[in-house]
Amino acid sequence: MSEWVSPIRMRDRSLSRPPASLTRQFALTGSAIMLVAMMTAGLFIAEMVSKATIENTASATALLLDSILEPLTQDLVTEEVLPAKQTAELDQLLGEDQFKERFPYLEIWKASGLIAYSTTPSLVGQRFTPPEGLVRALEGKVSAQYADGLERSNLIRNISGKYLEIYIPLREDRSGRVIAVAEIHESTASLEHELWWLRLKSWLVVGGATALIMMGLFGIVYRGNQLILLQRRQLQERLVEIEQTNRHNRILRDRARRASGRVAELTEDYLRRIGADLHDGPAQFIGLAALSVEHVRRAQAPAEREKELESLSSMLLEALRDIRTVSKGLMLPEIEGLPLPDIIGRVVSDHERRTGTKVDVHCGEISGAPTDAIKICAYRFLQEGLNNAFRHAGGNGQAVTCTLDGSALHLAVQDDGGTGTSGVAGLDFGLGLIGLRERVESLGGVFCVSQRTGGGTRVEMTVAIAEESQDG
Structure with a gap:
């Protein structure tokens, strides 16, 4: 037969499995x-x-060379190539070291x-397919791009290295019309160095911003994960408490069921004993009395x-004495409206009066109002406990202790042992320790x-x- 597992236990087992940490998941996926x-x-x-850097560089270069080239290229309005005078001036200017190194x-x-002009004289007068930068410059726009080494004009010049091609529109003074375009190859050594630093700074900024965002999100997820784990632990502890409470309730329910059955059996035994006591005691005396009536009737003298x-x-x-003895064990005094300390005092004083012994009472403050069932149980417990102490220990060292720990009432009767006493009328009510145990356990208590x-x-x-709940 397979073992039955409660749903609470199944949920507890499912919660006890170690989940994948949200922090770890976020660290992996989020990263x-x-x-x-x-x-x-x-x-x-x-x-x-x-x-943006290239465009700024091109704009600065265009602004510099436009002021130099435009005055020397005005003749191209009517000429196909630059006249010799202007060509010589440009050669002299561009031949200087500071220009030649940069351009x-x-x-x-x-x-x-x-x-119309070139620092490579063999290209002057030749025609080539207009490059894209030239087309844009003819529209009045400055454009810049890295030189294409496979372009025909660049192949003729056998250009090696990395250069920035800048196309600058040259305009007529009077009309502002574009009459020519200057193509400049600028050395990129300083530009590449500047771009490297700019790229590095941009990557550092992006990386730093990403790290800050990641740390902030990680902190939020970490705190959320800790809260979830805390709530999970609290839920597990709560489920364990519920499971323990359910187990305890099942034990108490089974114990109460057994106690109820035992109480019924003891009640039947008790009733049979009462019937036997009435039959063997008062009934016999009353029967003899009935016979004596006939003797009285026949008496002559x-x-x-x-x-x-x-x-x-x-x-x-x-017969009357026997009936009173039996009924005394069946009846309880009026204890419904009495507090528990007064009930304890009444039981002790009755016991001391009947037995002539002394009982030490240690009773703390009892707050709250116990139910009538608890009061009756305490009354019978003290009766039976003190009677046993007198019967089996001669009343030696009799003591009653009553304390309240939270909502748990502790009541104890003890003696120091000794030689027992028998033959004292009115002490044996037939309840016994077994009956006391069943009575206490039927209320969900513990007897030992x-x-x-x-x-x-x-x-x-x-x-x-x-x-007790009070109607009101």
Whole structure:
């Protein structure tokens, strides 16, 4: 047969499995996503920074050379190539070291693709397919791009190295019309160094921003994960408490069921004992008294009749005494409105009066109002405990202790042991320790009997008290 597992236990087992940490999940997935985002943003920003730097460099170069070239190229309004005088001036200017190092190649194009001037004399007068930068410059826009080494004009000049091609529109003074385009090859050594630093700074900014965002999100997720783990632990502890409470309730329910059955059995036994006591005691005396009535009726002499009447009275008094003894054990005094300390005092005083012994009472403050069932249970417990202490220990060292720990009521009767006493009327009510145990456990309490060190017995009960609900 398969073992039945409660749903609470199944949930508890499922909660006890170690879950994948949200912090670890976020660290892995979030890092991957943020890394991709950082690479994308870094590449985009680096590209934008490079493009902006190149455009700024081209604009600065265009502004510098436009002021130099435009005055020398006004003759191209009517001429196809630059006249010799202007060519000599340009050669002299561009031949200086500071220009030649920065601008090693320079061509002036006509709109038709004709080269009107070049620092490479063999290109002057040749026609080439207008490059894209030339087309844009003819529209009045400054454009810049890295030199294409496979372009025909660059192949002729055998250009090696990395240069920035800048196309600058040259305008007529009077009309502002574009009459030619200057193509300048600028050395990129300083530009590449500047771009490298700009790219590095942009990557550092993007990386730092990404790290800050990641740390902030990680902190939020970490705190959320800690809160979830805390709530999870609290939920597990709560489920364990619920499981323990359910187990305890099942034990109490089974115990109460067994106690109820035992109480029913004890009640039946008790009723049979009462019937036997009434039958063997008062009934016998009453039967004898009934026979004595006939003897009284037949008596002739007054002395004989008086003797029979005295015998009849004696038997009736004996029957009455037995009936009172039996009924005394069945009846409880009026304890409904009494607090528990007063009930304890009444039981103790009755016991001391009947037995002539002394009982030490140690009763703490009892707050709240126990139910009538608990009061009756305490009354019977003290009765039986003190009677046993007198019967089996001769009343030696009798003591009653009553304390309240939270909602748990502890009541104990103990003695120091000794020689027992028998034959005291009115002490044996037939309840017994077994009946007491069943009575206490039927209320959800605990009953125990233990031997004290040095001799003597201690009988103790513990039960949770509950205040009675008052209708109002």
